[in-house]
Amino acid sequence: MKAGDAVQALAYAGVGSGLGAVVAAVIAARSGRGSARAAAADLLTEAAERVSRMNLQLDSDNRKLRRDLDRVTEGIDRFLNKEITSAELRRLVHRNLEDAGLIDPDSVDDEDEPTPRRRRPKPKPPL
Numbered sequence: 001m002k003a004g005d006a007v008q009a010l011a012y013a014g015v016g017s018g019l020g021a022v023v024a025a026v027i028a029a030r031s032g033r034g035s036a037r038a039a040a041a042d043l044l045t046e047a048a049e050r051v052s053r054m055n056l057q058l059d060s061d062n063r064k065l066r067r068d069l070d071r072v073t074e075g076i077d078r079f080l081n082k083e084i085t086s087a088e089l090r091r092l093v094h095r096n097l098e099d100a101g102l103i104d105p106d107s108v109d110d111e112d113e114p115t116p117r118r119r120r121p122k123p124k125p126p127l
Contacts, residue, residue: 068100 075092078084084092097103 065100068096071096 072093075084075089075096079086079089094103098105
């Protein structure tokens with residue numbers, strides 16, 4: 001799963017969770033009186049706080065991923081301008097992918113190539 005896909009999945013999960021809490025609160029408010037309305041208000045407040053915390057975390061993760069991607073792009077530009085060697089580029093890319101949490105820290109093999117954290121299964125040939 002790509003980093004962008006993971007962030008998007010988390011965003012959808014959080015929005016769904018928040019929306020579910022809001023719907024539950026609205027139903028509780030409409031079906032009861034006094035204490036049910038207070039409970040519904042509490043549910044709405046909790047849902048809003050949860051969504052707000054999630055948005056802050058997603059924003060932070062997004063900024064970090066963008067920063068790491070900018071570093072990789074800068075490294076590629078430096079390589080294309082012959083300012084760094086291919087080995088230096090590999091180390092730079094590996095370090096930034098590691099910082100972004102996209103590969104394991106000790107995933108370097110003999111050729112100094114990063115090994116992906118997860119491997120996708122090979123597609124089965126059609127019958």
